[in-house]
Each structure stands twice: as structure tokens, then as C-alpha cells.
Amino acid sequence: MTGIPTLADLVAPVEVSQFFTSVQGRTHRRFAGQAGRFARLLPWTDLNRALRQHRLDFPRLRLAHDGAVVPVHTYTEMVDTRRNGQVPRLLNAPLSEKLRDGATLVLDSVQEMFEPVGDLAATLEHDLREKIQVNLYAGWGTTHGFDVHWDDHDAFIIQIAGRKRWRIHGVSRPFPLMRDIELPQRPEGEPIDDFMLEDGDVLYLPRGHWHDVSAVGEQSLHLTIGFNRATGVDLVAWLADQLRVDQLFREDLPRFGTAEDRATRAKQLREQLVARLTDDVVDRFLTDRDAQAPAHSRLGLPFTATPGLLPEGDEEEVLLVVPRAVLEPGDGTIALAAAGKRLVFAAAAEPVLTALLPAQPLSIKTLVEVAAPTLDRKTVRALLGELVKHGVLSPR
Structure with missing residues (x-):
């Protein structure tokens, strides 16, 4: 692969249409690939340069070890600047020592730092029609960075270098949300899947699927491409904003009126709400969601x-x-x-x-x-x- 991967490249040999209908949101799926096919997205030299040249505050840059976040003061120091107060600086020896001891290095939103990854995010945003965030994970030891957990977003995991062990534990609450009325319960028993994600492989993981990841004593570098798919809750929130144009919905409710007053208002609100829930309301919402999505930062100087x-x-x-x-x-x-x-x-x-x-x-x-x-x-x-x-x- 010489160019930026598309969604079709990530899910091959499955067709994109089949991925949408049979895989997305339903089950995890591993897609095997040739070693080295993602190497140009983020070479080690580019990561080293970014760590050297950028001021990366916690928690955007952090270390995780055995399910806990490593205290930031143990591998950084604050240095004075002439105009910006104190800024963090990475300490070579302590940081490297913690990585040798099994810590995982995590760097968020790398699509903003590395042009090939930014191009990948733009391509996948076009294909998936959702905002994309790409986080980086690098590890060397034999421990796991995070305990068994679930994420509130779908993700593609691209293994750029080395390999890692993934264990998938299934779903305990279908389609959980970041703001939800109930938290998923950790599943009991053995994992439903246990495999090595090798260099060049891709893993798709829907939100709410419990998992844990472990290094295997060799270098590993992977990208997690996260995205939140539109839900019915999002549609209702969007519809509530649309209703602000209607005086009936802006008007105060008759809290101190009669029961008949409140029933009449409920009937009026229900009628107006139902009138807006037309057969094309999902299409209208998704089109507006796309049209409101912000532009990517690219200045094009000079x-x-x-x-x-x-x-x-x-x-x-x-x-x-x-x-x-x-x-x-x-x-x-x-x-x-x-x-x-x-x-x-x-x-x-x-x-x-x-x-x-x-x-x-x-x-x-x-x-x-x-x-x-x-x-x-x-x-x-x-x-x-x-x-x-x-x-x-x-x-x-």
C-alpha cells in the first residue's frame, strides 16, 4: 500500500457495504494484512521528532502501567520560559526507564501532529461520515497498560509495528453511552476471543465491547481510530434545537395552571413534535450533522x-x-x-x-x-x- 488507506483498505477482503450491514456496531472483526503496509503513516523517527519538538501536556501525553496512570512528575519536569510561564519537558532517562519496565506511552489526537495520520483521519471521516480522533499507543514490556474496560466509541486499531495480544470479553450492555442511566457490568468468565494483532493487521471494535490489551515483550506501535456514530439520542437533541424556532416550545409551561391547562399544553406539544417526526427526519438530521461538521485546520500558507x-x-x-x-x-x-x-x-x-x-x-x-x-x-x-x-x- 503506497497511499493513504481508505475504509475499503482497512476492511478488505470484506466489502464496505457488507461491513456496514453485518459488522459495524454488531461484532468485533480482525482483518489480516501484510506487515509494513502502515509503516509510512507514523515512523518511529517522526514520533521521536514530535516528542522532542512539541510541548505535550498531560493528559494528552501520558504513561499507563498495569491499569494505572503513571504520575507525570516522575518522567517530566517543569521549566521556566520567558513569556509562557512554566511548560513541561520530558526527561529522557526516567521516561525510557518506565517504558523498559513495561509502561505504555499514549499520545492523543495525533491526527493533528502527523500529516499522513491527518490525511487518514480526513479520508475515514469522509467514508464513515463521523468525526475522527486518532490516538497512539507504544509499548515494549509484557504488561498491560489498561485493565479490562469498554469504550464509549467505535474504533479501528491499526497495528503499525510489532504486535500485541488482544482479549475480547463481549458485551454486557448493548450500545452504552457516555452519558447513560446505567453502566455496563463487567462480564464474567473467559474471553470470547484471544489473539495477536500483528504488524499490518486491523481490528474493528464496536463501543461497549469489553477488552484488554497486553504487550508481549517486543516493540509495539498502534493507532486507535475512534469515532462516535450518530444515535437516536443525538437525533432527539438535534430536534430539540430545531424546536426553538417555535414559540410554543419556547413558552413557559403552565406549572401553576389547572390540570386541564397542563393536559392541553401536553397535547399541543405532542402534536407539534409528531408533525416534525416525518419519514425523512433521520435523513434531515444526518445531512445537517454532516453540514455542521467543522473544517480541519489547514492554513495553506503562504x-x-x-x-x-x-x-x-x-x-x-x-x-x-x-x-x-x-x-x-x-x-x-x-x-x-x-x-x-x-x-x-x-x-x-x-x-x-x-x-x-x-x-x-x-x-x-x-x-x-x-x-x-x-x-x-x-x-x-x-x-x-x-x-x-x-x-x-x-x-x-
């Missing part, structure tokens, strides 16, 4: 800080930084709904916007060719510049 907004040469690449953007055709128009905005263009812009929609880099030249002969080069560049102004497109 170009975006200049009047031209774009590189002069058409061989340069641009990409949409809103992986879940939605196109809405109109009467002679095409609208791009993204990052909470709705940008309306003439219908002739549709081929360019459609080409950009997968959020993959494309050369300006390619986009000019896609638009021809309806739009000329100058118009295409003006369209791209408008997208840059609104923060939804960036030079590569």
Missing part, C-alpha cells in the same frame, strides 16, 4: 495570506478541508453545505465541487479540465479562491 489566495501555478494541489461536505442542487444553482455554512454557486460549478467532495488533493489543472468547456481557467480559480476565503478549501 498562499492564503496573499491577495491571490492560491499558488500561481496550476500544477499545485488544493483540497477540501471539510470531509463531510454536502452538495445541494437547486434551480440553476448548486450549494455546498459545510462547516456550518451554505455557499451557493451557479450550477456550472457542480463538476468542480463534485470532484473536490472526497477531500483528496487535486491539482488546479485537473479542476480546470473538469470544468471545461463550461467554465474557463479564470472562473475556476475564482471559484476556488471563494472556497479558500470561507475556510473550506486549502492549497496542499
Whole structure:
């Protein structure tokens, strides 16, 4: 694999459609792969450079050992700076010693630090239609970093280097939530699955599935790609926000009125609520959820800080930084709904916007060719510049 993996790459040989219908949210699944296929996503040299060059506060960077968090003061020190007060600095010897003794190094949100991982997150956000966070786990010992536990999000685990032992203990409460009325009970008995995740393998783990992970006495580096899928609770919360436009729902309830007053109000609220629960309410919610998803941080300097907004040469690449953007055709128009905005263009812009929609880099030249002969080069560049102004497109 030479490029950034897509969802199809992660779940092969299972088809993406089959993954959605038979695996996602239902069961864990291991997908075997060739050793080294993920190596370029995050080489050890890039991790070393990040640890050296970034100021990484706890808990974004932390160590875990035998199910407990290692006290941060045992491997860092606070140093004075001229303008920013004290900042943490990693201590080489204590940190390395704790890793040799079996601690696991955890680094959160690495999609913001390493460009290939950021590209992976954008690709998977487009494919899965949910926000993605990628955390890194590195270990060397024979202990486990965390006790048997469950997570409140779905996850893909990508084994970049080495291997780790995974034990899956099943589900005790289907589809648990971060804010829930009841916590899942730890399952009794032996694991339902016990296996080694090898270099190049992928594991899919739905939320609520109890598991534990152990190092096996050799180096291991893996990424956990977490995402929260939309639920009925999310839909109801979204609908509650939509109801704020209706005076009936903003009006105070008749707490001190008669029982008949309260019954009448309940009937009015129920009727208005049911009227909004149309057959397409799920589609409306998911479309709006995608359209509101924030843009990824990518400035595109120096170009975006200049009047031209774009590189002069058409061989340069641009990409949409809103992986879940939605196109809405109109009467002679095409609208791009993204990052909470709705940008309306003439219908002739549709081929360019459609080409950009997968959020993959494309050369300006390619986009000019896609638009021809309806739009000329100058118009295409003006369209791209408008997208840059609104923060939804960036030079590569």
C-alpha cells in the first residue's frame, strides 16, 4: 500500500457495504494484512521528532502501567520560559526507564501532529461520515497498560509495528453511552476471543465491547481510530434545537395552571413534535450533522495570506478541508453545505465541487479540465479562491 488507506483498505477482503450491514456496531472483526503496509503513516523517527519538538501536556501525553496512570512528575519536569510561564519537558532517562519496565506511552489526537495520520483521519471521516480522533499507543514490556474496560466509541486499531495480544470479553450492555442511566457490568468468565494483532493487521471494535490489551515483550506501535456514530439520542437533541424556532416550545409551561391547562399544553406539544417526526427526519438530521461538521485546520500558507489566495501555478494541489461536505442542487444553482455554512454557486460549478467532495488533493489543472468547456481557467480559480476565503478549501 503506497497511499493513504481508505475504509475499503482497512476492511478488505470484506466489502464496505457488507461491513456496514453485518459488522459495524454488531461484532468485533480482525482483518489480516501484510506487515509494513502502515509503516509510512507514523515512523518511529517522526514520533521521536514530535516528542522532542512539541510541548505535550498531560493528559494528552501520558504513561499507563498495569491499569494505572503513571504520575507525570516522575518522567517530566517543569521549566521556566520567558513569556509562557512554566511548560513541561520530558526527561529522557526516567521516561525510557518506565517504558523498559513495561509502561505504555499514549499520545492523543495525533491526527493533528502527523500529516499522513491527518490525511487518514480526513479520508475515514469522509467514508464513515463521523468525526475522527486518532490516538497512539507504544509499548515494549509484557504488561498491560489498561485493565479490562469498554469504550464509549467505535474504533479501528491499526497495528503499525510489532504486535500485541488482544482479549475480547463481549458485551454486557448493548450500545452504552457516555452519558447513560446505567453502566455496563463487567462480564464474567473467559474471553470470547484471544489473539495477536500483528504488524499490518486491523481490528474493528464496536463501543461497549469489553477488552484488554497486553504487550508481549517486543516493540509495539498502534493507532486507535475512534469515532462516535450518530444515535437516536443525538437525533432527539438535534430536534430539540430545531424546536426553538417555535414559540410554543419556547413558552413557559403552565406549572401553576389547572390540570386541564397542563393536559392541553401536553397535547399541543405532542402534536407539534409528531408533525416534525416525518419519514425523512433521520435523513434531515444526518445531512445537517454532516453540514455542521467543522473544517480541519489547514492554513495553506503562504498562499492564503496573499491577495491571490492560491499558488500561481496550476500544477499545485488544493483540497477540501471539510470531509463531510454536502452538495445541494437547486434551480440553476448548486450549494455546498459545510462547516456550518451554505455557499451557493451557479450550477456550472457542480463538476468542480463534485470532484473536490472526497477531500483528496487535486491539482488546479485537473479542476480546470473538469470544468471545461463550461467554465474557463479564470472562473475556476475564482471559484476556488471563494472556497479558500470561507475556510473550506486549502492549497496542499
